[in-house]
Amino acid sequence: MPRPLALIVDDEPDIRELAQLTLEQMDLEVRTAPDLHTSRALLAAQPFSLCLTDMRLPDGDGLDLVRLMQKHHPDTPVAVITAHGSIETATAALKAGAFDFVTKPVDLHVLRRLVEHALRLSEFPEIDRRSRNTLLGDSSAMQQIRATIVKLARSQAPVYICGESGTGKELIARLIHDKGPRRDRAFVPVNCGAIPTELMESEFFGHKKGSFTGASADKPGLFQAADRGSLFLDEVAELPQHMQVKLLRAIQEKAVRPVGTLREESTDVRILSATHKDLGQLVTDGAFRRDLYYRINVIEVRAPSLRERTEDIPLLVEHTLRRMVGEANPLPRLDDAALAALSAYPFPGNVRELENILERALTLSENDLIGAADLQLPQKSREVQAPTTVEPAQDFELESYLGEVEREVIVKALEKSRYNKTAAAQLLGITFRALRYRLKKLGLE
Structure with a gap:
């Protein structure tokens, strides 16, 4: 050779x-x-x-x-x-x-x-670059995502994956890793919002024995575990400011310093990150460092929501049901009314919600035929209910009444968005900054 x-x-x-x-x-x-x-x-x-x-x-x-x-x-x-x-x-x-x-x-x-x-x-030219059987869908949005994954797999550039919850951001990150030169090394996913703040530095960079109370042995961190592989930072927007600074240095210097040591250790890690939040808006609001944002967002990939690719729903339904019942059992099917209901539903929880709906429907259905009633889809409602009009009385206080109406509308928007403030602000038609001001004024922070 x-x-x-x-x-x-x-x-x-x-x-x-x-x-x-x-x-x-x-x-x-x-x-x-x-x-x-x-x-x-x-x-x-x-x-x-x-x-x-x-x-x-x-x-x-x-x-x-x-x-x-x-x-x-x-x-x-x-x-x-x-x-x-x-x-x-x-x-x-x-x-x-x-x-x-x-x-x-x-x-x-x-x-x-x-x-x-x-x-x-x-x-390794024999590696299959296709991902159609993993990232399902024949819509133009999914075809573009799969083509992008092939290109990104050939690079070592940091990739930022944005999109709503349940759209498959971790699946996209894993495919980028699996199709690239690091595929036989570790893919280490971490939910940044699930690590206690006081343990973050140790979890990411490791620690030496005796460096703090409870450190009874040397422990490698996530960067060391992902060495020569990929580190997937899910919900990266949840990182506190002090960890954003340390993460930026680790990425730029390609080295980490375990807790309790003065010497840095070189690391070879590809950074893939994701969040369902508007990271650009968080940068504008000062909640996320601009320099770290531009460092992890070298290449941005947007995971489309399910309502943007409704033509993929029948394929997703068939695949999900087959996985649930197994290869040996007859495949349940949806009648026309059930498929029409799914196609018209907005799916705020995306593919993850579709899986939950089908699992419930499979339990309720009979004779391997799923009807619209078996799906138990939530009833459509307006994003925010209009306040009921009232007639002023002798002791009526306009400011107090408007405050209560505003409080009720904001709470409903927060509940509808699962307490995602950026999404709640979009529902209300106001800026994130304006929502933060109203939350503080009404004592809802």
């Missing part, structure tokens, strides 16, 4: 030589170029398995080479070398299609791992 061929583009001879020696020790054949002009000629002459380029070149920008590779050599992963601390530059390169980045001074351990991940993209 011929050795993989790598292209190194940098105007500094020392860095070219260091990178060349490192890659040759990994049994790669290497070509080097001091500028864009030379690199273009080399790329036109023969195919490469990997390209590593500096961002600043004498005759142009490393981003120009990234874009060229995306257009003419999309199957060749290209990584960029950036100045230390230039995270904005690295983010721009990832958005342009770079596979990954490494900072100066070049850490050879980090460089070797980057090369290993890049080469694995072409080492």
Whole structure:
């Protein structure tokens, strides 16, 4: 088998030589170029398995080479070398299609791992890139999601998955991991809202024996557990401010410091994150750090709600019922009225709610035929009930009455949105900031 061929583009001879020696020790054949002009000629002459380029070149920008590779050599992963601390530059390169980045001074351990991940993209061509049997649906929205997953699997860029609860955000994250070069390493999901605040640093970064009361032994953290794999931060909006700062540093430096130590440990983790909240609005409101938002949101994927893809409901129904009854049993079916009722229902809980509805209907139905009555769908109602009009009496107080009406409407909106303030504000037709003001004024915080 011929050795993989790598292209190194940098105007500094020392860095070219260091990178060349490192890659040759990994049994790669290497070509080097001091500028864009030379690199273009080399790329036109023969195919490469990997390209590593500096961002600043004498005759142009490393981003120009990234874009060229995306257009003419999309199957060749290209990584960029950036100045230390230039995270904005690295983010721009990832958005342009770079596979990954490494900072100066070049850490050879980090460089070797980057090369290993890049080469694995072409080492296993037999891996099935399709996800139609996992992420179900023939709607245009789902076809686009599946196509996006294939592209994202080839990158190491952080991915932010937004969407309502129950839309399958973790499933999307897991597929990105499973289709990429880290697939045989750990996929570590964590619900950021489920970890007690005082234990977060230890859970994420680990701790050493005796570092605090109850630390009876060394314990690795989530970053260590996901080393060379993927860390999925579900409900990332729930992270408190002090952990947002520490997480930002861990992502930027690719290193963590366990509680009770002074030395940082390097980590190789791909960050995938998700939340059902409006993270952009939380940034505007000062509840989420802007720098962390832009670091985890290099590439954004939106998981569509079920009401946006109602044509997928029959397929989802068949798949869910088959999973519930097993392969050996007859498959129950829905009559026309039941299917029509599901297609007209807004599904605030999305696919998760559909599964719950079908499980209940399966219990109530007879003769393997599910009717509309078996579904027990909630009755449609207006988002917010209009207040009842009253006639002022002798002792009537307008301010007190309006306050009670406002309180009742806000409480109903909060209950309807499961106490998601951003969603409640949208129901009420006001801004998140205005809702926070009213909650404080009415003592509802």
